[in-house]
Amino acid sequence: MARARTTKKLAQRIDLNYFKRPTPLKRVKLWLSLLVPVLAIIWISWYAFHKDARVYSSGRMSAPHAILEKQCAACHVQKASVFSAKVQNPACLSCHDGPIHHVNQTSTPDCAACHTEHRGRVNIAATSEKSCTECHANLRTIGAPSIYSQHIHNLTDGHPEFAGIRENRRDPTTIKLNHALHMKAIRRGPTGPIVQLNCADCHRAAAAKSSWTYADANYASGSSRNETLNTSASNEDALSPHNPATGRELMAPVTFANACASCHLLSFDKRFSEGVPHDKPEVIHAFLKKKFQEYAATHPSELRSARDPDRDLTGKPLAPRVQTLTAAQWVAVRTSDAEQLLWRKTCLQCHQLSFNRNSKLPYVQQTSVPSENVLPNISEAVVIARWMPHAKFDHEAHAGFTCVSCHEKALRSSNSSDLLVPGIKTCQSCHAPGPDHAESRCFECHTYHDWSKRKEITPTFSFPPLKTGGL
């Protein structure tokens, strides 16, 4: 008879208490359900037992604070009878001063509002854009309205053009320089070869070590220079809280000795191969007198001279055909001639010269000794080293780019009063929000705290106890 399967027979195969018996699956499930949570408790208790609160940390500390990773209480100060131990400003200010941003700001955020910790080994000074735009997107100030742009959202949205360009400022320098001319192939000196100058032949950072192509060692040791620099030194303090300047951020002022002397010779007389010092007129005058006096002493025959008809100029009184001068007269005449050359041509080529009200640029008066009160005043050079006093810029960080890719106006500028600072669009071509661009957050160029107002800090921690957990 064939095998029959009925519901009743099937039911009879089943033990009705089967669910009371533990099966291997149920048993494993139960044990794992006990074991895993218990392991979790043991794991977290192990940290508690060793008083290691790092396990509760929401992330690693920034590199400067890494030493505090075991020292939660250094920042998380718990007050008596208060459960919360959230970080308060005094904990930060016990180590760092945080000078105010502006006296007329409407509110001062907590330190942690901008400098967020426990975000890993990040630059804690690299604050978010929102930290700044929180106020600057709709700037409100106490008292008088702000002179700054009031709706800045980021570098590409609302940031104004740089002040110098926006206000069409002129370079106040008194040095006359035609950039366009110097960027073309040009003759090196009166009889020198044709050369092509590079920007770096004249413009280098102060810390640059390489030798100057067009320098003249005779001028490098000069005692003084008639150059007054406006480097906005006070702003350096305000902008640089911690990092010492490397000397490679800004271009050093161009000096005659390093950049000009090789081509622009300061020759003053055919009798001498050397030039006058690149110095004040008084120094030059004394130099000339000394040189001619020495020459007269060694060349007495020069005191008697015949007139050169080829040099007779119309409208000028003629000198005698043969003239014999005393040594003093000869020195005075030669000095005057040399100064005429210098004041009228050589110095004037680059400098602005002015004379006292009662004097004028003297012509040669061979019958009389020129007085010394005709020495000119040479205007101060006024070289602006930092054009954006509220921002930092590092030429070294941009060393991979050619100078004219940013300062393209240098190729066309014929007047030294032209402002050759690139506009904000040049910066925005690389620095913009988004992953495909260079950093564009505000801190890249600006500093929130006015470090010129910093206060000194009294040290709180001592090193060995801090490292070993004793604070």
Place this chain on the structure above:
Amino acid sequence: MRIDSTQRTWAIASAIIFSASLIAYIIYAHNSIQGARGGSSAGLTFGILGFAFMLFAALLGARKRVPVWRLGRAQAWMRGHLWLGTLSLPIILFHGGFHFGGTLTRVLMWLLIFTVFSGIFGAVLQHYIPRVMTADVPLETIYDEIGNVRNLLLEEADRAMEGLCGAIGCSKTSTEEIQRAGGFTAMRPMAGATKGGAAVAPAAEILLLSEEESTPLRRFYFNEVRPFLERPAQRRLLLSDGGKAQLGFSGLRTLLPARAHTTVDDLEDVCEEARQLQKQQRLHHWLHLWLLVHIPISLALIVLGAVHAVMALKY
């Protein structure tokens, strides 16, 4: 539980909660100075909401332990477990601003991810496998009883063989029989259990084959049938494969007289049932083994989550 139209209400509610949370998160993350952080007001709100969802999901276990509690239908709890448990992951990601944070929070995030994804994996299995089981295992029995049923099948096969070939030295004594709940005796061979409905009955027909006639059957039984019934999980057995088993039994029938074919049919039927039970066992493992991951780590998640909540409020 199947994911079907009966879940629509929960699905819509979950979608609304998720959308609202997502919009809130985008606004909050966009407007906060340092980005989304768990310690901010919005971050804490997301954290509390996410942990509440996790707690609700975890309470399903407690609800199952005490089924008589009148705390809503078990089906509703299961649906809540499924949807709110899944929602807890994005809500907690919003809480942390998609940062995994420090040691404890990172452990918590990975526990949550494993819990949610193992749960989703389980839900998918629970959706499909019952259908497969209905189609492929018509002789399905209670999982916990598979071992017993398999023993009964072996016993039944032994008795069928004894009915045809005489003693084969495999039948159990009455003392080995298992007393079942309700006073029933377990050893109930299906074939021939017709007289008086006795709980235990011997084979009804005794069709003895001669020694010579029964040799192929004995050989096949001891070489193929019995090893398969004793260890059905063992691979490479002829009878593990339905097609090969059919060929094997067909070949056996050609070697036996016609009066033995009924018994051979019974043996083939027994093997087919054992094969289905083996498949049921395999499907059942797929259906439930993920719980060995899901439940323990979800409990660890709740424990460590509570620790995190307290310590986060402190710091």
